[in-house]
Amino acid sequence: MRAYTEKIREAAKRLLSEDRVDVVIGFRKGTVALMNEPFLVKSLDQVDRLYWDGNCGINLANYLPKRPDRVAIVAKGCDSRNIVVHLLENQIKREQLYILGAPCHGMIDRRRILAALDGKEPLQVEEANGTIKLIGRDFEETLERSSCLQDNCAICIHRNPVVYDELLGDLVAEQENVDRYSDVRRVEAMSSEQRWQYFDDLIAPCIRCYACRNACPLCYCPTCFVDESRPQWVGKSIDRTDTRTFHFLRAYHVAGRCTDCGACERACPVGIKVRRFTKKLEKDIKELYGYEVGLSTDERPPLDTYRPGDPEPFFK
Amino acid sequence: MSETYVSKEKLPGIVEQLMGTHRVFGPILKGQYHQFALLEESADLDLAFRNTRLSPKALFHPHSERMFEFTLEKGNPDAGILKEVPKDYRSRIVLGIRPCDAYAFKLDDRNFITDQFKDPWWVQRRESTTLVGLACNDPCSTCFCTSAGSGPFDTSSLDVLLVDLGEGYLLQAVTHKGEQLMGDLAGGESVPEHCTEQAAALKQSAEAQLGIQFNLDPVKQKSMVELFDAPFWEDVQFSCINCGTCTFLCPTCWCFDIQDEVYQSRGERIRIWDSCMFPLFTLHGAGHNPRDQKLKRVRQRFMHKLKYYPDKYADGIACVGCGRCVQHCPVNIDIRQVARLMAESCVCPV
Numbered sequence: 001m002r003a004y005t006e007k008i009r010e011a012a013k014r015l016l017s018e019d020r021v022d023v024v025i026g027f028r029k030g031t032v033a034l035m036n037e038p039f040l041v042k043s044l045d046q047v048d049r050l051y052w053d054g055n056c057g058i059n060l061a062n063y064l065p066k067r068p069d070r071v072a073i074v075a076k077g078c079d080s081r082n083i084v085v086h087l088l089e090n091q092i093k094r095e096q097l098y099i100l101g102a103p104c105h106g107m108i109d110r111r112r113i114l115a116a117l118d119g120k121e122p123l124q125v126e127e128a129n130g131t132i133k134l135i136g137r138d139f140e141e142t143l144e145r146s147s148c149l150q151d152n153c154a155i156c157i158h159r160n161p162v163v164y165d166e167l168l169g170d171l172v173a174e175q176e177n178v179d180r181y182s183d184v185r186r187v188e189a190m191s192s193e194q195r196w197q198y199f200d201d202l203i204a205p206c207i208r209c210y211a212c213r214n215a216c217p218l219c220y221c222p223t224c225f226v227d228e229s230r231p232q233w234v235g236k237s238i239d240r241t242d243t244r245t246f247h248f249l250r251a252y253h254v255a256g257r258c259t260d261c262g263a264c265e266r267a268c269p270v271g272i273k274v275r276r277f278t279k280k281l282e283k284d285i286k287e288l289y290g291y292e293v294g295l296s297t298d299e300r301p302p303l304d305t306y307r308p309g310d311p312e313p314f315f316k
Numbered sequence: 317m318s319e320t321y322v323s324k325e326k327l328p329g330i331v332e333q334l335m336g337t338h339r340v341f342g343p344i345l346k347g348q349y350h351q352f353a354l355l356e357e358s359a360d361l362d363l364a365f366r367n368t369r370l371s372p373k374a375l376f377h378p379h380s381e382r383m384f385e386f387t388l389e390k391g392n393p394d395a396g397i398l399k400e401v402p403k404d405y406r407s408r409i410v411l412g413i414r415p416c417d418a419y420a421f422k423l424d425d426r427n428f429i430t431d432q433f434k435d436p437w438w439v440q441r442r443e444s445t446t447l448v449g450l451a452c453n454d455p456c457s458t459c460f461c462t463s464a465g466s467g468p469f470d471t472s473s474l475d476v477l478l479v480d481l482g483e484g485y486l487l488q489a490v491t492h493k494g495e496q497l498m499g500d501l502a503g504g505e506s507v508p509e510h511c512t513e514q515a516a517a518l519k520q521s522a523e524a525q526l527g528i529q530f531n532l533d534p535v536k537q538k539s540m541v542e543l544f545d546a547p548f549w550e551d552v553q554f555s556c557i558n559c560g561t562c563t564f565l566c567p568t569c570w571c572f573d574i575q576d577e578v579y580q581s582r583g584e585r586i587r588i589w590d591s592c593m594f595p596l597f598t599l600h601g602a603g604h605n606p607r608d609q610k611l612k613r614v615r616q617r618f619m620h621k622l623k624y625y626p627d628k629y630a631d632g633i634a635c636v637g638c639g640r641c642v643q644h645c646p647v648n649i650d651i652r653q654v655a656r657l658m659a660e661s662c663v664c665p666v
């Protein structure tokens with residue numbers, strides 16, 4: 001995917017010099033291995049710092065809401081679907097955007113690699129031919145790229161951008177026969193006590209830093225319910241009830257809107273699998289309404305529309 | 317100060333001895349990462365760790381601390397009177413703390429122990445704790461303690477320093493408290509020949525590996541206003557998502573919020589970690605927010621650590637170089653890079 005780097009720079013140069021856009025949102029190379037930093041390019045002299053590789057998992061759509069200017073943005077499959085959600089929810093206008101579509105091969109899970117290296121620290125990373133070579137001070141190790149993907153990328157079925165103005169490379173073959181919900185079914189099969197315990201254990205390490213929320217492009221509310229202070233809605237400590245309330249409510253706020261981009265899990269400093277909540281809702285929305293989010297700007301998310309024939313088996 | 321040697325197979329016995337007289341906290345692998353927790357068994361201690369994901373500050377300044385309890389019961393003569401929640405101040409040892417994290421407590425003391433105010437819980441926990449540090453023979457690429465006033469073998473805030481010599485540990489007493497602890501230990505051996513030299517060599521190579529990664533002298537000279545208005549903040553702040561990760565993981569971020577939580581007629585006053593990255597941190601009761609933009613919040617964090625604190629106390633920066641924020645910021649904002657920008661933006665006289 002490094003090949004996109006040149007394409008991104010070339011497009012950025014062209015779009016800025018032809019005054020088609022005011023800024024370009026992409027990535028610059030990170031200061032530590034397996035990390036890159038979202039980067040806003042405002043002038044031509046910054047263009048050559050744009051960069052792309054398998055460590056661009058952060059969802060750039062997060063930087064769009066309420067931008068007033070004309071923006072070129074690099075978008076993987078998931079980012080493009082979150083752009084669709086933004087368009088539907090009036091967070092930005094299509095005319096403002098110039099989307100550089102990045103057909104995606106899945107993004108690398110840094111924590112998984114660090115865990116696999118068991119304390120050894122990679123200083124340099126090379127991706128080639130489906131492998132990742134990790135080079136440290138006194139070791140060199142090569143891993144299969146497919147075994148190092150973020151959980152959500154491993155089961156992603158929309159790697160190609162759904163909206164774009166130009167593509168940075170050939171479209172990729174979408175993964176087929178993917179079982180997206182095996183983990184959800186495992187939880188569904190539990191008794192309610194087991195499930196309670198399961199979710200309590202899942203969020204036990206939470207420190208309420210809200211990185212999961214803030215990394216999420218959908219969480220653009222000017223004041224999140226957990227930050228509401230007059231009156232305050234939710235307690236701020238790591239009391240179980242309050243932590244639960246945060247997670248459950250957030251999950252419901254993104255129901256039918258979450259694209260499973262994995263930004264939340266990627267950001268969580270204590271490694272909580274936050275998607276365990278959102279995926280259940282994704283599955284429900286699919287089963288109840290046959291809706292998959294972010295694929296089209298013509299259909300509104302099912303939970304912000306009403307149709308007389310809507311299923312309502314959850315009313316008891 | 318005295319030195320002892322403990323071979324690795326004897327360590328569990330030594331730890332058990334300590335557990336007999338103290339509550340011993342040490343790095344334990346819990347799930348995906350290490351954290352400082354009370355040892356139930358000596359075997360839980362894992363001194364082969366790099367560093368803990370969260371800093372050990374929670375042992376002194378917990379995320380959510382119950383300070384007081386109260387009742388609001390009508391007719392109860394105690395209604396509305398705050399009663400201190402009892403805390404456990406039995407003596408304890410933090411075993412295996414990294415020198416930088418221990419040094420961080422010294423910085424935190426500035427906040428919790430002032431001439432005017434002494435935070436009783438912080439003070440008593442500090443007093444009841446003996447810090448037995450573990451030197452870093454092999455620092456991470458994200459570490460920069462040597463640029464932040466500390467170092468991989470920094471003993472300035474420890475009572476005892478352990479140095480891993482491969483086959484065993486060299487224990488060096490640093491303070492009187494440490495000396496006492498070591499004096500009470502049975503099973504230590506006299507220090508084999510060359511061990512002290514070996515430890516000195518390890519120190520040198522660890523320090524060399526770290527190098528000096530930035531120089532903040534120019535920042536000292538610059539006016540606060542000039543730095544405050546510097547154009548580079550615009551670039552630094554773009555990627556920040558204002559999560560609290562950097563501040564919650566940081567051993568020197570001490571800010572907190574105080575809240576009353578009431579259930580029916582009973583209530584508690586609790587102290588909770590807060591973060592200058594959160595808009596709510598500075599929201600006034602009247603609705604005005606002096607740090608209403610991301611840029612202002614990002615700037616605050618770095619200015620506090622690298623300019624305001626050093627200017628106020630003239631005792632170095634409010635960062636110990638542990639590198640947690642560098643490793644775990646989800647968007648890769650790197651304080652070392654920001655420190656360089658702050659230093660470089662200095663306009664030298666021509």
Ligand code: SF4
Nearest residue numbers: 077078104106153156
């Ligand atoms: S979710 Fe799909 S499109 Fe998004 S980064 Fe992963 S593989 Fe790429």
Ligand code: SF4
Nearest residue numbers: 206207209210212268
């Ligand atoms: S990012 Fe992780 S620790 Fe932070 S609030 Fe979310 S789940 Fe909790």
Ligand code: SF4
Nearest residue numbers: 556557558559562645
């Ligand atoms: S961890 Fe990074 S993104 Fe989060 S508030 Fe700190 S600097 Fe910003």
Ligand code: SF4
Nearest residue numbers: 566635636638639641
């Ligand atoms: S600012 Fe970062 S490197 Fe410095 S002490 Fe805090 S977490 Fe560690």
